[in-house]
Amino acid sequence: MTTLVFLEHHGDEILKTSLGVLSKAAEVGGQVEGVLVGSGVEPLASSAGKFGASTVLVADDPRLEAALPQPRVDVLAALVRDRGHENVLLAQSILGADVAAGLAARLEAGLNWQLTDVLTRDGELVGRQPALSDSVVCEVGWTETPRLALFRAGALDPVASGGEARVERVEPELEDFSLTAEMVEQAHEESEGPSIEDADVIVAGGRGLGGPENFTLVEDLAKALGGAVAATRAVVDAGWYPYQTQVGQTGKTVSPKLYIACGISGAIQHKVGMQASNVIVSINKDPNAPIFEYSDLGVVGDVHAIVPKLTELVRARRGG
Amino acid sequence: MKIAVCVKQVPDTPAKRMNRQTNRLDRSGEGALNPFDTQAVEEALRLKEAEGPGEVVLVSMGPPTAGDAMRKALAMGADRAILITDEAAAGSDLVATSRALAAALERESPDLVLFGQYAADSEGAVLWAAVAERLRRPMISQVAELTVDNGSVTGRRQTEFGYDVIRAPLPAVVAVSDAINEPRYPSLKGIMGAKRKPQDTLSLGDLGLEAAQAGEQGSRTTVLALHDPPPRGESRTIEDDGGAADEIVEFLAEKRLL
Numbered sequence: 091m092t093t094l095v096f097l098e099h100h101g102d103e104i105l106k107t108s109l110g111v112l113s114k115a116a117e118v119g120g121q122v123e124g125v126l127v128g129s130g131v132e133p134l135a136s137s138a139g140k141f142g143a144s145t146v147l148v149a150d151d152p153r154l155e156a157a158l159p160q161p162r163v164d165v166l167a168a169l170v171r172d173r174g175h176e177n178v179l180l181a182q183s184i185l186g187a188d189v190a191a192g193l194a195a196r197l198e199a200g201l202n203w204q205l206t207d208v209l210t211r212d213g214e215l216v217g218r219q220p221a222l223s224d225s226v227v228c229e230v231g232w233t234e235t236p237r238l239a240l241f242r243a244g245a246l247d248p249v250a251s252g253g254e255a256r257v258e259r260v261e262p263e264l265e266d267f268s269l270t271a272e273m274v275e276q277a278h279e280e281s282e283g284p285s286i287e288d289a290d291v292i293v294a295g296g297r298g299l300g301g302p303e304n305f306t307l308v309e310d311l312a313k314a315l316g317g318a319v320a321a322t323r324a325v326v327d328a329g330w331y332p333y334q335t336q337v338g339q340t341g342k343t344v345s346p347k348l349y350i351a352c353g354i355s356g357a358i359q360h361k362v363g364m365q366a367s368n369v370i371v372s373i374n375k376d377p378n379a380p381i382f383e384y385s386d387l388g389v390v391g392d393v394h395a396i397v398p399k400l401t402e403l404v405r406a407r408r409g410g
Numbered sequence: 411m412k413i414a415v416c417v418k419q420v421p422d423t424p425a426k427r428m429n430r431q432t433n434r435l436d437r438s439g440e441g442a443l444n445p446f447d448t449q450a451v452e453e454a455l456r457l458k459e460a461e462g463p464g465e466v467v468l469v470s471m472g473p474p475t476a477g478d479a480m481r482k483a484l485a486m487g488a489d490r491a492i493l494i495t496d497e498a499a500a501g502s503d504l505v506a507t508s509r510a511l512a513a514a515l516e517r518e519s520p521d522l523v524l525f526g527q528y529a530a531d532s533e534g535a536v537l538w539a540a541v542a543e544r545l546r547r548p549m550i551s552q553v554a555e556l557t558v559d560n561g562s563v564t565g566r567r568q569t570e571f572g573y574d575v576i577r578a579p580l581p582a583v584v585a586v587s588d589a590i591n592e593p594r595y596p597s598l599k600g601i602m603g604a605k606r607k608p609q610d611t612l613s614l615g616d617l618g619l620e621a622a623q624a625g626e627q628g629s630r631t632t633v634l635a636l637h638d639p640p641p642r643g644e645s646r647t648i649e650d651d652g653g654a655a656d657e658i659v660e661f662l663a664e665k666r667l668l
């Protein structure tokens with residue numbers, strides 16, 4: 091079995107999620123190669139050897155500087171065609187997902203997403219895919235090679251096995267249409283203030299709060315409980331709350347003792363960032379909200395009615 | 411400007427709707443417009459309103475009942491709808507779905523193709539990238555702020571590291587995030603008018619595709635087995651009758667969290 095793993099990087103590091111996928115590929119066995127795409131990235135390549143890559147293929151080109159998917163499809167497609175990889179594995183990030191789906195269309199190859207694990211059975215690859223808000227776990231397969239797979243953020247941990255990778259440069263041929271989208275601006279948010287990752291109690295607010303002014307509800311409850319405030323991507327992107335507080339696939343991963351979700355639907359991309367919380371309490375007025383599928387205590391009701399009362403009761407108890 | 415919006419019909423409550431015989435999603439019963447596609451429709455309508463003369467065309471692949479779901483988007487203000495529906499298309503995966511949608515979009519050749527954040531049943535958040543690849547057009551995903559001017563489209567989007575601003579020349583493919591706008595509710599007039607708007611159905615043959623290029627035959631992935639998720643301990647859902655705050659406090663005390 092030959093496997094290609096997309097090694098996504100940011101700054102001068104290969105992402106932990108990619109190294110987790112690489113380690114899984116090494117565990118599955120066969121020949122495992124990594125591919126690193128960017129500008130000035132060659133120095134990062136050899137570090138992937140420790141996590142199971144025998145070779146790291148490097149496409150290092152100024153045209154590949156911006157983290158845009160379409161030129162990366164060109165690079166990976168050429169590698170799979172030339173070197174005959176049977177599997178192509180990627181971590182499910184904003185970039186990784188777009189690369190994988192573009193590659194699936196280019197190669198007419200099957201893509202399974204949101205996988206949390208993969209194994210071989212009778213020489214075939216089998217993926218584990220929680221689906222439909224994790225209400226069912228599917229075993230998924232591929233009818234032909236190459237097989238493409240995306241792994242859920244945080245599902246796989248890197249395991250250092252201590253090998254050495256050979257680094258090999260590849261010269262990409264890029265399609266015209268792949269180069270037409272351009273990165274105009276990139277703003278990297280530095281976190282400041284206390285990190286929600288260390289909090290024992292988190293009170294999180296979503297779009298169900300109705301507006302930025304209502305974040306005082308969750309702030310007051312968090313304060314009463316001695317906890318921190320978190321938010322969903324929907325409210326962060328709407329400008330209701332700062333980026334640093336976002337929990338989920340594109341935000342932070344937290345595992346407090348208590349997570350109280352207020353007006354949050356519980357989309358899978360939010361869940362992956364908070365499902366490791368010890369106790370999850372949720373308040374949502376929609377009885378069908380996915381968040382109830384994974385709450386220890388779910389309350390069907392209005393946050394505006396319940397949260398202020400709850401804050402009062404907590405204050406009274408903790409004060410007295 | 412001509413804008414195509416890809417929309418999907420999804421089961422009303424997708425959770426717990428797997429058919430254990432076929433390993434496929436049970437698509438019988440009430441279907442709804444994928445909630446994440448209403449933001450794509452809304453964005454298309456706003457662009458049309460701002461840019462002057464133009465057209466908003468809905469494109470979907472699904473069972474014949476998907477036409478009902480599309481009617482909601484017509485009621486919001488879209489001009490017409492195209493539904494690819496064919497027995498042979500049932501069970502299509504990403505490769506097969508993107509092939510059929512791209513073929514339909516090719517015929518329409520819109521300036522802009524919009525997608526929603528993800529389909530509530532597939533939870534993929536990937537289809538646009540496959541379609542853009544087949545159309546050989548630039549693509550911007552996860553867009554929370556969109557502007558069109560001077561023949562190009564600019565999208566601002568959140569990533570794991572901060573924010574990107576990406577620009578691409580038209581024609582282009584854009585997937586929006588659910589934070590991009592607050593979708594309008596169809597007016598009564600819109601709902602009445604929707605019934606008279608053109609809704610075309612296309613078979614695979616109409617798109618020049620063979621049956622083997624879609625459905626299970628045209629797909630490259632399979633579902634081998636279904637299992638129950640691991641149990642998550644005791645889980646309780648209560649309805650607030652005015653006493654929910656007390657019940658939460660009791661629960662937290664029981665768990666020694668207060």
Ligand SMILES: Cc1cc2nc3c(=O)[nH]c(=O)nc-3n(C[C@H](O)[C@H](O)[C@H](O)COP(=O)(O)OP(=O)(O)OC[C@H]3O[C@@H](n4cnc5c(N)ncnc54)[C@H](O)[C@@H]3O)c2cc1C
Nearest residue numbers: 296297298322323338339340341353355357359375376393
């Ligand atoms: C690639 C990708 C990455 C993503 N990354 C992230 C991420 O990192 N983090 C993240 O959070 N999301 C992420 N998302 C978005 C995610 O899919 C959801 O869209 C988002 O989490 C929804 O946020 P929300 O729950 O606040 O809003 P909604 O989904 O709109 O939910 C609001 C909820 O509030 C309830 N409600 C409304 N009014 C009331 C009331 N008065 N009282 C009680 N309840 C009420 C509603 O019933 C609803 O369930 C990502 C999506 C994609 C595609």
Ligand SMILES: Nc1ncnc2c1ncn2[C@@H]1O[C@H](COP(=O)(O)O)[C@@H](O)[C@H]1O
Nearest residue numbers: 416417470471526528529534535536537
């Ligand atoms: N069968 C379909 N027909 C038309 N558009 C679809 C279909 N499935 C998905 N889409 C579009 O693609 C987006 C992403 O879907 P997915 O990648 O399956 O999560 C949805 O929000 C829709 O805009």
